[in-house]
Amino acid sequence: MPTDTQTAHADNLSDATKRFLLAAKHAEINVLEQLSSNCRIVIAVKNVVHALQKERGASNIYLASKGTRFVEQRDTHIAHAKDAESILRSQLKSLFLTQDRVNANPRLLSSITLALQGIDYLPVLREKVSGLSLSALESTRAYCRLVAGLLTVIFEAADIASDPTITRTLVALFNFMQGKEYAGQERAWGAIGFAETHFDKRLCEKLCTLQQAQLHHFSVFQEFAAAKQTALLDKLNDSPAAHDINQLRKMIAQLADGSPIAPEISEVWFDVATRRIDAMQEIENTLTEGLINEARHKVTNAQNEMKNHQRLISSFSDEYVPEGSPLTLLFDPSMPGLVEDHDAHPHPTLDGQTETLSAHRSFYDLLRGQAQYIEDMTRELEEAKRAITEHKLIDRAKLILMQQFKISEHEAYRRLQKQAMNENTTLPSIANKVVEIAQKAASPRKG
Amino acid sequence: MPTDTQTAHADNLSDATKRFLLAAKHAEINVLEQLSSNCRIVIAVKNVVHALQKERGASNIYLASKGTRFVEQRDTHIAHAKDAESILRSQLKSLFLTQDRVNANPRLLSSITLALQGIDYLPVLREKVSGLSLSALESTRAYCRLVAGLLTVIFEAADIASDPTITRTLVALFNFMQGKEYAGQERAWGAIGFAETHFDKRLCEKLCTLQQAQLHHFSVFQEFAAAKQTALLDKLNDSPAAHDINQLRKMIAQLADGSPIAPEISEVWFDVATRRIDAMQEIENTLTEGLINEARHKVTNAQNEMKNHQRLISSFSDEYVPEGSPLTLLFDPSMPGLVEDHDAHPHPTLDGQTETLSAHRSFYDLLRGQAQYIEDMTRELEEAKRAITEHKLIDRAKLILMQQFKISEHEAYRRLQKQAMNENTTLPSIANKVVEIAQKAASPRKG
Structure with a gap:
């Protein structure tokens, strides 16, 4: 009650x-x-x-x-x-x-x-x-x-x-x-x-x-x-x-x-x-x-979520907030804040947004679910972008080699490939090394 | 002529x-x-x-x-x-x-x-x-x-x-x-x-x-x-x-x-x-x-560049295109394309956009300068975002340790710090290791 x-x-x-x-x-x-x-x-x-x-x-x-x-x-x-x-x-x-x-x-x-x-x-x-x-x-x-x-x-x-x-x-x-x-x-x-x-x-x-x-x-x-x-x-x-x-x-x-x-x-x-x-x-x-x-x-999907949110928000304002809900992040022990050693409350991860929407009992629950959804999307997005980052790294490493040794793009790529084979590692990690060395050389104070 | x-x-x-x-x-x-x-x-x-x-x-x-x-x-x-x-x-x-x-x-x-x-x-x-x-x-x-x-x-x-x-x-x-x-x-x-x-x-x-x-x-x-x-x-x-x-x-x-x-x-x-x-x-x-x-x-600055662009574009349309300019990327040997071994033309890097704008002799020069400017900004931005990526890595590693060992955020952070000291490396690189291991465990086929 x-x-x-x-x-x-x-x-x-x-x-x-x-x-x-x-x-x-x-x-x-x-x-x-x-x-x-x-x-x-x-x-x-x-x-x-x-x-x-x-x-x-x-x-x-x-x-x-x-x-x-x-x-x-x-x-x-x-x-x-x-x-x-x-x-x-x-x-x-x-x-x-x-x-x-x-x-x-x-x-x-x-x-x-x-x-x-x-x-x-x-x-x-x-x-x-x-x-x-x-x-x-x-x-x-x-x-x-x-x-x-x-x-x-x-x-x-x-x-x-x-x-x-x-x-x-x-x-x-x-x-x-x-x-x-x-x-x-x-x-x-x-x-x-x-x-x-x-x-x-x-x-x-x-x-x-x-x-x-x-x-x-x-x-x-x-x-x-x-x-x-x-x-x-x-x-x-x-x-x-x-x-x-x-x-x-x-x-x-x-x-x-x-x-x-x-x-x-x-x-x-x-x-x-x-x-x-x-x-x-x-x-x-x-x-x-x-x-x-x-x-x-x-x-x-996003349009449906929007409608869902609108419906839920109007229903919340007419109802009492259920007991047991944290109501706000101020009183939500699962939210990060003070550094202490007894807050072992890992953030809940949501399997699917729509599924959990029906479980939102308060406006705060809805907010928290939406924030978690965006956090999960961001994390997944970063993983998906790994290949893009690697592609850019290889491009930058090629450019560095081309300028340093006055060689062609083709030759720069070949050298990276050879080095990766010699060191038994991947092309992106060799490219990363080349870029890091060049960056350190450019600004030694940051090394 | x-x-x-x-x-x-x-x-x-x-x-x-x-x-x-x-x-x-x-x-x-x-x-x-x-x-x-x-x-x-x-x-x-x-x-x-x-x-x-x-x-x-x-x-x-x-x-x-x-x-x-x-x-x-x-x-x-x-x-x-x-x-x-x-x-x-x-x-x-x-x-x-x-x-x-x-x-x-x-x-x-x-x-x-x-x-x-x-x-x-x-x-x-x-x-x-x-x-x-x-x-x-x-x-x-x-x-x-x-x-x-x-x-x-x-x-x-x-x-x-x-x-x-x-x-x-x-x-x-x-x-x-x-x-x-x-x-x-x-x-x-x-x-x-x-x-x-x-x-x-x-x-x-x-x-x-x-x-x-x-x-x-x-x-x-x-x-x-x-x-x-x-x-x-x-x-x-x-x-x-x-x-x-x-x-x-x-x-x-x-x-x-x-x-x-x-x-x-x-x-x-x-x-x-x-x-x-x-x-x-x-x-x-x-x-x-x-x-x-x-x-x-x-x-x-960007508004001024915009005015500059407008002025330059209208001036180009009234003039002849100067001899010696590549006119378009189709005939620009400095642009990437066919993989060959005698194209050692490193991309020109611009020191400042405004400075080079006055040197743009053709519409293509202007385009190329703008594309190079955006490329340079993107690269600088990535470097500036390094600290953000590292912060996220540390946060993800903390979360992984918290869930795996049922420990608090404080304790997870302390373990990362200790490990970094033991291995004589930085906090972000230890965090990276933790995240990579967790990812491999989650999807072994991608390892």
Whole structure:
């Protein structure tokens, strides 16, 4: 039975506090809606990247054949790329350029701007390819830079995402797309080697780096993707295309001494590599389908929670506060405060938010549940962001090595890989070492 | 002299891309304005915490003296706390509850809601203290929980801040306030020991933990604060109050065997500890003054950059693009793309954004500069967030130990400290080990 004092407590609940709880939930919905928009951009970007990878391959054959082969195929791929581009443009406009106030993340917008300016110049690149005024290598480089710019958009979207599940899917997608892009680059360098009728040591090393980079990114994908998608990659790795490419890879490795080969194998290589890369698109598509569903699900969930909160809050104000509830953090022994040695009350962890909502007996219970929910989400999010942090670490370590030893990005990556193998540790932990040493050198007083 | 092709390139600059660059800058200004609002909340919270710490101390003396001492002082402190509370409430309302769309961070809002609900119950706590229906220890616990809730608001504000300079100041402020709070708890436990006329081993250990916790948080403060503020702490550490407290601390350590002492020393202890804590307020104030100036400066800066961008963009469209500029990332050899071994072009690093803006000769230069600026900020921000990550790691490790060994937070912290000393390493790296082991145990397939 409630006592008089407890009734007094219930009256003390300030209206502002209730409005704040709803404002927090509202802010959560806004963040998820923004995230959902970003996911739609990510999908449009993925489609542009895929189309550009096909256009890049067709352009290379067109250029290598001095404009005699793949004329129609190239036109088809260009048309597809233009379609994908116009979808991306219209989505970007409707999501980011219509509102008065821009709530999007500045980093995401900045990466989009840079990629968009590259897309603006695609007509110039295509004109040069059509007029054969560019080598296949020069054309490849231009397409690769644009793809790298577009991949940065996906990476930024993953980095700024504030939901653990969606972050995991975006991390999986980014790594899968990066692996696929390296597969495309491997196809291009392999084609060059076969066309030149021999492979030298440097070219073989390049191919080896690209193969290891694919392994690295696909393994991060495996760690973060759902079982359905990782099963698809397992299936792909066991497909005839994968077996064929492995055989060709072995053949190339044996040709590092410069032994001559028939240039006709170039076409076989290109076909096999293309079959493998095309099969990757299916995995990309299931990833992005999952992404859209997750984002929609999260927004609906948060909206339902909001309604739940509103209903609960109005019910609390009409009722007495039940006996035995701590009522407020002031009198809640499970809340941290004074450092003492008899407060062994580990914070309760909630298995699911909705499930416990019905168990909230007071406004304070509801508040505490919401705070715990946000704490749990934050913790899960941090775990999901580990792969992103590691990717950044590797990038920073590469940059440090490049500047210090005046070496290429490729060579810097190779050195990190070698060092990791020598020390029997992982790439991220070697990268961490490099960055730490550089930081200590830069500010010795902080060491 | 510009060639015809280059003029054609200039015409290709899409209007949407320009609008996106401005939208990115606009989003940056919005983020900084939000951050500036959060800083104002942080300052209001700091003032409430300070007032509550004084009210807590006065309430303890009032309770220990059975309502005979500190009656007026307590009323004065309560009045101050009410003033600080009403300023906080009105700022919270005007910043977060007036707009239709809530753009604030859900985590910050959630931590505010929980603290606010605690503040709602302050009248109940004060009534109980006035009626002597609470022990000094119970009252201290309630105040400590509220202060911990308010400190969480500051911690979240630091964690979500997206500007490196402001993040550093907020990290410094949070750690200083946490150190000051532990100084307040040390004062309370010391007073209890002296009042009981003896110190037992457990109480001495508690005091020792609180002293080490102060050292830890003040050293993080020293690392992140500006020279002006760290000099103030050095001065405080060399003040008569600091020397006096160290002498009393040594005296207490020698009393761990339970030797009796005169209860009058309790007042000496309380006075000395209070002088030291009061002196800390000055440092808090210079920190928050710096915070407001930085936030204002950042917003103004970004607004000026925006005007600069607008001016530059309109000037580009009327001019020819200069020869020798890469025009777009497609043809910019310094941009990442194809993995090869002769692209040793480290990314240019910019010393200051404004300085280089005048050197932007093309729209692409401007874009590249902006992207580089954001990349540099992100990197600096990550470095500034290191202390936050370490704080979270320690908290997670404590929680793991508490749940695993059914020990108190205090005991968990002590074990981490001991282990760090034994292994001659830092507290964060021991915490990292604990968390990693727990994670591996939870999901062995990912290890």
